[in-house]
Structures are given as structure tokens and as C-alpha cells.
Amino acid sequence: MFKLSLDPQTVKQWKRFRSIKRGYYSAVILVFLLCLSFFAELFINSRALIVSYEGKWFFPTYGKVIPGTTFGLDYDSKTNYKELKKLFKEQKEGNWVLMPLVPYDPFETHDAPVDDVLYTYGAEPPSWETQHYLGTDTLGRDILARIAYGFRIAMSFSLVLLVCSYVAGIAVGCAMGYWGGAFDLLFQRLIEIWNTIPFLYVIMIVSVVVSANFWTLVFVMVIFGWTAMTWNMRTSTYKEKSREYVNAARALGASNVRVIGVHILPNTISVIVTFIPFSIAGGIAALTALDYLGFGLQPPTPSWGELLRSGMQRLDHWWIVTSVAVAIIIVLLMVTFIGEAIREAFDPKKFTYYE
Numbered sequence: 575m576f577k578l579s580l581d582p583q584t585v586k587q588w589k590r591f592r593s594i595k596r597g598y599y600s601a602v603i604l605v606f607l608l609c610l611s612f613f614a615e616l617f618i619n620s621r622a623l624i625v626s627y628e629g630k631w632f633f634p635t636y637g638k639v640i641p642g643t644t645f646g647l648d649y650d651s652k653t654n655y656k657e658l659k660k661l662f663k664e665q666k667e668g669n670w671v672l673m674p675l676v677p678y679d680p681f682e683t684h685d686a687p688v689d690d691v692l693y694t695y696g697a698e699p700p701s702w703e704t705q706h707y708l709g710t711d712t713l714g715r716d717i718l719a720r721i722a723y724g725f726r727i728a729m730s731f732s733l734v735l736l737v738c739s740y741v742a743g744i745a746v747g748c749a750m751g752y753w754g755g756a757f758d759l760l761f762q763r764l765i766e767i768w769n770t771i772p773f774l775y776v777i778m779i780v781s782v783v784v785s786a787n788f789w790t791l792v793f794v795m796v797i798f799g800w801t802a803m804t805w806n807m808r809t810s811t812y813k814e815k816s817r818e819y820v821n822a823a824r825a826l827g828a829s830n831v832r833v834i835g836v837h838i839l840p841n842t843i844s845v846i847v848t849f850i851p852f853s854i855a856g857g858i859a860a861l862t863a864l865d866y867l868g869f870g871l872q873p874p875t876p877s878w879g880e881l882l883r884s885g886m887q888r889l890d891h892w893w894i895v896t897s898v899a900v901a902i903i904i905v906l907l908m909v910t911f912i913g914e915a916i917r918e919a920f921d922p923k924k925f926t927y928y929e
Contacts, residue, residue, distance in 0.1 A: 587919045587920055588919070590918065590919040591915055591916060591918075591919035594914075594915040594918055594919070596911045596915070597911045597912050597913075597914060597915020597916070597918075598915060600907075600908035600909075600911040600912050600915075601908075601912045601915070603908060604905070604908050604909065604912065607725070608726075608729055611722060611723075611725050611726035611729065612726065614722050614723055614726060615635050615636065615674075616635060616674060617674050617675050617676065617722075618674055618675070618676040618678065618679070618680075618716075618718065618719045618722050618723070619635060619674045619676075619677070619678075619679055620655065620656070620677060620678055620679040620682050621634045621635050621655060621679075622634050622635070622655040622658070622659070622671045622672060622673055622674075623635055623672045623673065623674060624671070624672040625640075625645065625655070625658070625669075625670075625671050625672075626668075626669055626670050626671075627644075627645050627646075627669050628669065632644075634653070634655070635674075639652050640652070640653050641653065642654070642658075645658055645669075647661075655671055655673060655677070656673065656677055658671055659671035659673060676705060676707065676716065676718055676719060677705060678705070678706070678715075678716035678718075678719050679716075679719055680715060680716065680719040680720040680722075680723045680724075680874075680876040681715065681874050682715065682716065682719075683713055683714035683715055684698065684704070684706065684710050684714040684715070684716065697709065697710055697711060697712050697714070697888065697891040697893075697894065698710045698714070699891075699893055700893055706718070708721070708893060708897045709891075709893040709894065709897070711881060711884050711885075711891075711894055712884050712887070712888055712891065712894070713884075715874075717881065717893065717894060717897050717898070718897075719876070720876040720877075720881055721876075721878070721881070721897060721898060721901050723876035724876040724877050724878045724881065725878075725901070725905070727788070727861075727871070727875070727876060727877065728857075728858045728861055728862065728877075728878060728905075729854075729858070730788075731788065731791070731792065731857060731858075731861050732853075732854045732855075732856075732857025732858050732861070733854065733857075734792055735792055735795055735796060735799065735853075735857045736850065736853050736854060736857060738792065738796040738800075739795075739796050739799045739800045739802075739803060739853070740800075740803055740846065740853075742796065742800035742804075743800040743801065743802065743803030743804040743807060744803060744804075744807050744839075744846065746761065746800070746804045746807075747803060747804040747805065747806065747807025747808040747810075747811065748807055748808075748811045748834050748838065748839065749761075749834075750762070750804070750807075750808040750811070751807065751808040751809065751810065751811025751812035751813075751814075751815065752811050752812075752815055752830065752833075752834055752838070754812065758808070761804075765801050765804065765805075768798075768801065769801055771798070773798045774869075776794060776798070777791075777794060777864060777869045778869055780794055781868075781869045785872055786869065786870060786871065786872060787871065787872065788871065791861070791864065791870060791871070795857075795860065802853075803846075803849065803853075806845050806849065807842065807845065807846075810842040810845045811834070811838055811842065814838045814841055814842060815833075815838060817841075819837060820833060820837055820838065823836075823837050844920040847916055847920055848913070848916055848917040848920055850913075850916070851909050851910070851912045851913030851916060852909075852910075852913045854909055855906050855909040855910060855913070858902075858905065858906065858909070859906065861877075861878075861879065862877075862878045862879040862882065862902060863879060864879065865877040865878065865879025865880050865882075865883070866879035866880070866882050866883045867879075868883075878898050878901065878902055881894065881897075881898045882895060882898050882899065882902075885897075885898060885899075
């Protein structure tokens, strides 16, 4: 029977990570929220989970758009399942609709009371009666829905950015540290020149020339963000290549690619792992800042930065800026706790400061 066997050092690092409670539980909570966000349509959506009509069951959440005429309504457009639920309840014919916990999608607007001066812009405070648990923004869109879907976009953006930046940075950094000499000097000068280019100006130009989307922003940020990991990997590779095990691998006839990929890279894994949480936090903060300034994802994409800008423009609607600010602070705080726990776990010296 196959049995997974972990390296003793890995087991020791894992136990050390679990001993730092705030980092470990932050990781559990963040992974749980990330998994939930990828199935957000099951919890936060204007489409019904299940519709039982005349003995037939329909599952509109992930399926095709079902017109209202399918359920006996007098329109061919997309079914309004909240109204359908009320209609079935009034008819009392055995038909029923099961809605998600939050029956709104991030794009759906909700009209505020017109006789209330405070809410003339469409914003409505938190209410259990209307099921807008965090209220609505200035356009009448559910804040909880936009925060949840914005979290999925922000985390996906930071993870994709992390992978792309690390692949480029690790490859170039290892090559610089391993071969050194003229190759190293050439790339050092190129990176120094590249880092002098103002990143924000480039984003502004890109936003004017083309409509910025998810992949456009990832591409631009990877172009300017890969250099950070390059310096760290260059230093680690330069140190590791002088070790005896590298000289032994060379003496046995191992190729340069094998020496780097099989021997040097696994021994620099601690450098890579300890920077991952902080890179994720940086990606989330960067996307939020770009969206706040108007150079990020285009409306009506659910975005924490756009929601924060909307709340800052209407501070009398306190629930808007409060909700998104608390969400940003909590996520970044959890990522920071995870980062310091990982850094402590991979540190050869065991500190007790974080325990």
C-alpha cells in the first residue's frame, strides 16, 4: 500500500507553523473563504438554486438563462426569481423556489425609498427585511454581493500575478546567480533601468489606449513586478552554488539545468515560500488601489477599490466605506499573520516572539 512520507525537516516546519496559532488559523480561514468564493453563486446570486414547477425541477444557478414564459410568466426575458417565489407562494399550487442566502447578484440594482432624502442616490442601509445585510451602494447594488465577488477577483488576481511574477523572477534570478559574470552584470543594469520606469504612468497610458481588464492588468504588473523576486533568488543561488553538493553534482556530470532545478532550487525554497503571503497581500492592495484611482478593472466589475471610492464620495452612507474597509483590513491582516508564521516556520532559528 502506498504511503506518503514527508521529509523530517518538512514535518518539523509544519509543526512549527501550526504552533503559531494566529498564522495557522488565519490560513485555515482564508483558504475556507477562498474555496467558498469560487462557489459564490450558490450563496449569493439572483438566480434560484432550485425551481419546482408542475412536477419538474430546474437548476438555474449554473445553467442557461431561463425565460419567464417557462414558469407561466408573461415575459421572455430572464426570470426574476424573487418575484417568482412570491407568486408561487400566493398561488399555493405546490410550486416553490429555493433562493440563495443572499438573493442578489453584484450587478443587480435595488431602488431605495424615494420619499427619504438620505437615500435619493439609491443607497439603502443594512436591513434584514430586504436581505441587504450590508446595505446597498450608491447605485443600489448589494454590498455583500460585491464584496464577496470582489474578494474572488482580488484573490484570483493576486494568485495569478504571484505565479507569473515568480516564474519569471525565479528563472532570471537563478540564471544571474548561477552564471554570474557578464551575464549577471548585464541583467543588473537592465533591471536597474527597468525599475526607473514609473509604473503608474504606464497603467494610465494603458487605460487610455485600451480598456483595462483582468488579464491586461496582470500582464502589465508582471512586466514590472518580476524584478523583486529576481534579486532574492540571485543572492540565494549565488550562495548555494558554492556549496559542496553543487560541486559534487557537477563532478558527476550533471547539466546546468539539472544542477539548478534539482539541487539549488529546492534548497532555496524557504526564500520563495516566505515571500508568498506578502506578495499576495501586495497584489490585493495594488488592484484595490488601481480600482480606487479608476485605472483598474472597468465598471461594473465587482471591485473593492471601486466600492471604496463610492463610499468615500458619499461618507453620509457610512455602511459602504465601513463594510469594504473592514473586509480589506481583515483579509490583509490574515495574510500578514500567515506570512509571519511561514517566515518563522522556515527560519532555522526558532524564535518565541510570535508564539
